[in-house]
Amino acid sequence: MADGVALVxxxxxxxxxxxxxASSSGLFCFSHVLTDVTVAVDPDYRRQGIARSLFESFFAEIAKRLPHISRVELISRESNTAAIHFYEQLGFVREGRLEGRIKNMDGSFEADIPMGWNRTSPTR
Ligand SMILES: CC(C)(COP(=O)(O)OP(=O)(O)OC[C@H]1O[C@@H](n2cnc3c(N)ncnc32)[C@H](O)[C@@H]1OP(=O)(O)O)[C@@H](O)C(=O)NCCC(=O)NCCS
Known part of the structure; x- marks a missing residue:
């Protein structure tokens, strides 16, 4: 993916x-940003370190091929506490709370949590 990262x-x-x-919008003002990070692991293969390994490769790919990227962002539903905890371990920080953004299958609503990872010293 020329303007983003996709790994399996x-x-x-x-x-x-x-x-x-994750992808880039293509706009100059967001040219340092990878957005909409999405990760999924087959339920039969979870809790074996696959997501952690994928993110190690993800950040290695950014460092090697996309050094101009200094910000990575994602959104996770509030009830996905395991994923949010994992993202925090990776250095992502909660950046707010989008009240009622997610509609659940039972008709209830819950908040979405925007999270960002920022490189402390961006490559220019
Ligand atoms: C979230 C998901 C990608 C994790 O994949 P995984 O390969 O099982 O994750 P790993 O084995 O690499 O674990 C990484 C860390 O995530 C956390 N974690 C993962 N599953 C967890 C669970 N069921 N309960 C608590 N923590 C969990 C732990 O902190 C774990 O680190 P640890 O094992 O050192 O404690 C996987 O559960 C998934 O595909 N879920 C459905 C899709 C999804 O929710 N994606 C995120 C959308 S924002």
Whole structure:
């Protein structure tokens, strides 16, 4: 992906068991930003470190191929406490609370939590 990052994790048999991707808007004012980070791991393969490994590769790819990226952002529903805790471990910080943004299958609403990772010394 020329203007973003997309990585997959595969099992020994070659099937895809995890994925992470993020994109750039293409606008100059956001040219240092990767947005809409999304990660998912096959339920049968969770709690084995796959998401952590994907993010290690994700940030390595940014450092190697996209050194101008100094900000990465995502949004996670508030009830996804495991994911939010994981993102905090990776250096993402909660940047607010979007009240009622998510509509659940039962018709209830919950907040979405915007999170950002900022490189302390951006490459210019
Ligand atoms: C969130 C998700 C990507 C984690 O994938 P994973 O491969 O199981 O994660 P890892 O094994 O690499 O664990 C990374 C960390 O996430 C946290 N974590 C993951 N699953 C967790 C759970 N069920 N309960 C508590 N913490 C959890 C832990 O902090 C863990 O670190 P640790 O094992 O050192 O304690 C996976 O559960 C998933 O695909 N969920 C559905 C999609 C989703 O919610 N994506 C995020 C949308 S914002």
């Amino acid at each position: 994790a595969t099992a020994m048999n070659g099937i895809v068991v995890g994925e992470v991707h």
